[in-house]
Amino acid sequence: MMAQVTVESLVAAIRKSELIESRDLDRVFQRFQGQTSLENPEQFVAMLIDEALITNLQGKLLLEGKSRGFLVNGKYKLLELIAVGGMGAVYLCEHVLMRRLVAMKVLPRENNPTTGDVERFIREARAVASLDHPNIVKAFDLDRIGTAGNHCLILEYVDGPNxxxxxxxxxxxxxxxxxxxxxxxxxxxxxxxxxxxxxxxxxxxxxxxxxxxxxxxxxxxxxxxxxxxxxxxxxxxxxxxxxxxxxxxxxxxxxxxxxxxxxxxxxxxxxxxxxxxxxxxxxxxxxxxxxxxxxxxxxxxxxxxxxxxxxxxxxxxxxxxxxxxxxxxxxxxxxxxxxxxxxxxxxxxxxxxxLPRFCPLVQTFLNTVDSGRTSSTTTLSSILSRSVIDLTAVETKPRAQSPDNTAVDLSQPTWRGRSLDGPDEDRQRSGGSRGGSGSGKSSGSVSERRMPSHAISGGFFQRNLLSILVVGLLGVALTIAAIWSYQNNRPLGPPPKPATKPAN
Incomplete structure (x- = not known):
């Protein structure tokens, strides 16, 4: 059974989630202490939402005791749940490095998707990726998240209604x-x-x-x-x-x-x-x-x-x-x-x-970023995953808690705890970890990657190019001087001193 969330435990969870800068959290908490009782965590969350520090969905998850999972695959910060359909849940996320809003569509595992469901999901990704037209929503990435490897599709976010x-x-x-x-x-x-x-x-x-x-x-x-x-x-x-x-x-x-x-x-x-x-x-x-x-x-x-x-x-x-x-x-x-x-x-x-209306935090983002000029969320080097969410869950029925109930589960909207920082088999099989967040010994990790010998030798010559050029030029100059001296019957070095006559 989920433990009762108190204001103190809520503040601790927020610090662990790293959703809010400590100074902002302390500022709002001090004002909250002076205005109301510390026995109402919902009021504190409402204050944080009004201050444009967290979103509605983030507040809901924090009140459920979640403190991890707000950064997906090291790149996408979870903001809001946009829609839920037969082919999955769609989340509004921020690409933390590119400062762009994207839509993340996650294939749910709650209904045990069939082979046909998975194939259609992959086909959708390939279909959108093959099309480049201003009147078609763009696809930026197809990835897998969580220990179960749920498929997720990163799409252009359209700030507007259907x-x-x-x-x-x-x-x-x-x-x-x-x-x-x-x-x-x-x-x-x-x-x-x-x-x-x-x-x-x-x-x-x-x-x-x-x-x-x-x-x-x-x-x-x-x-x-x-x-x-x-x-x-x-x-x-x-x-x-x-x-x-x-x-x-x-x-x-x-x-x-x-x-x-x-x-x-x-x-x-x-x-x-x-x-x-x-x-x-x-x-x-x-x-x-x-x-x-x-x-x-x-x-x-x-x-x-x-x-x-x-x-x-x-x-x-x-x-x-x-x-x-x-x-x-x-x-x-x-x-x-x-x-x-x-x-x-x-x-x-x-x-x-x-137009749709969002919480103050998302609305502020939309007002300051030109959402109509969405750039592609190219796969970047992974960031250490501070918190992990499973994006494949969207339902409201109570579910049994897994041993780790502090991580958000995006594949079931009960937000059942599930860590997403497991190895990505596809990424490991390809021998790279760009854009992945994972712990353990990934085949693309820096510590395990050996540099080929030609790369080492190439790096040596690049670093010492100036010294090599100077030595080479000096050698050419000495060679030219030797040839000139030989042709003129003059030895290299300083001219000999004239012989002195002995005194009478």
């Missing part, structure tokens, strides 16, 4: 904004299409918009590399309906493993419909009803709900939602081209009220 939440919060969007967002999404999908990828899960939830008004396509977890012959899709996807019922293409219902970019165009059309009306093409009914309706029913025209939508836009949506893939636009670029007459280049960025 289109689903934007509509839920503010209602259907204007025609100008919707057309602009659909064109940007189509441009991103065109890039993926040219690289051979089909997304297979386009929906408002997977389309983000940042503070500058830039669309970012998210979640390539169901992406398929078209005609690559890898067999992964057929092996793990052929017996399942993959996609989201409100936005899935008819042919994807019958064969998820045998679809092309036109399925994404259908899903984009369904998303288009939602942004303008606030409802999917087929609202109500069960999941099975929706899967059937996508195949046999025509949705109500957008004009039934919106009289301000131009007829050309309504016609474009209807073409995108055609049952027969051959009747749709054949590429995303065709969609973008068809919508250009209604495109407005002056669409404003999202309002502050539409």
């Amino acid at each position: 289109l689903l939440n934007m509509v839920k919060k503010s209602g259907p969007l204007s025609v100008d904004r919707t057309v602009n967002y659909i064109i940007q999404t189509a441009e991103g999908l065109q890039h993926a299409h040219q690289a051979g990828w089909v997304h297979r899960d386009i929906k408002p939830h997977n389309i983000l918009i940042n503070r500058q008004g830039m669309i970012k396509i998210l979640d390539m977890g169901l992406a398929r590399l078209f005609n690559n012959g890898e067999g992964l899709t057929e092996q793990f996807d052929s017996r399942k309906i993959l996609g989201t019922a409100d936005y899935i293409a008819p042919e994807q219902v019958t064969s998820s493993s045998d679809v092309d970019i036109r399925a994404d165009i259908y899903s984009l059309g369904a998303t288009f419909y939602y942004l303008l009306t606030g409802r999917p093409p087929f609202d109500g009914g069960t999941t099975q009803d929706k899967l059937m309706w996508h195949q046999v029913r025509e949705p109500e025209p957008v004009s039934k709900y919106r009289s301000d939508v131009p007829k050309g836009v309504v016609a474009a949506i209807q073409k995108m939602l055609a049952k027969d893939p051959r009747s749709r636009f054949q590429t995303p670029s065709e969609v973008a081209q068809a919508l250009l007459p209604w495109a407005n280049a002056r669409v404003p960025a999202p309002l502050e009220t539409e």
Whole structure:
């Protein structure tokens, strides 16, 4: 059973976690002592959050007695839990050396992920890493954390809402904004299409918009590399309906493993419909009803709900939602081209009220760092891991505590204690430890790495280059002098003294 956290034990845990500078902790603690009773650790955590010294998630973990695990793999400081889904938890982290916010997606182990789950997770990483487009969320790193080696994917953090939440919060969007967002999404999908990828899960939830008004396509977890012959899709996807019922293409219902970019165009059309009306093409009914309706029913025209939508836009949506893939636009670029007459280049960025709000610490970071200019989190030399968190846990049910209950477990949102500083087998197998945090004798550690002989000799000549040059020049000068002396019958050295005559 977890021990009761007191203010004293909380302060000790904070010092051990190194989340806060000692002087800041002492300053807030002294003020806390003068204002309230020392019997309320929750109030002290609230004060630290208000002072922008810790985040909400950090405070929650500290109150659970965690003091280790806030620095993951020596590079990523855990800030907040962003989202939890079927394919894992997503955390907001700070790259401590690059001072950039990143999103860390962790494959959960709580539900015992199947081989297909792991393969899809790795496929997502490869899909995003192979794409480089401003309208697609970038991937920076694929790593493994914890003693269990859970996979985690480091992604570009997008400071903004997804289109689903934007509509839920503010209602259907204007025609100008919707057309602009659909064109940007189509441009991103065109890039993926040219690289051979089909997304297979386009929906408002997977389309983000940042503070500058830039669309970012998210979640390539169901992406398929078209005609690559890898067999992964057929092996793990052929017996399942993959996609989201409100936005899935008819042919994807019958064969998820045998679809092309036109399925994404259908899903984009369904998303288009939602942004303008606030409802999917087929609202109500069960999941099975929706899967059937996508195949046999025509949705109500957008004009039934919106009289301000131009007829050309309504016609474009209807073409995108055609049952027969051959009747749709054949590429995303065709969609973008068809919508250009209604495109407005002056669409404003999202309002502050539409953007997500974080605790003071994260909000301060966002206000001081240009989050729209996210640089890649390249793997750097590891830092000694002061605290370790297992990122693969996201649930709220009580769980039995492991022997070490002071480390955060990110693979289960009960934050079950689990140390992540175990060896990374993949990194050890490759013979390097860049970016790893690990204890013990890693094959890439400095103490065990032997320098080859050619590296030693090369280092010697680099360090003594000036001396070698001076000696060489001196030798050349002496050689030239000897040759000149020989040719002129003059010995080297000072001229001989003249002979003196003996005195009479």
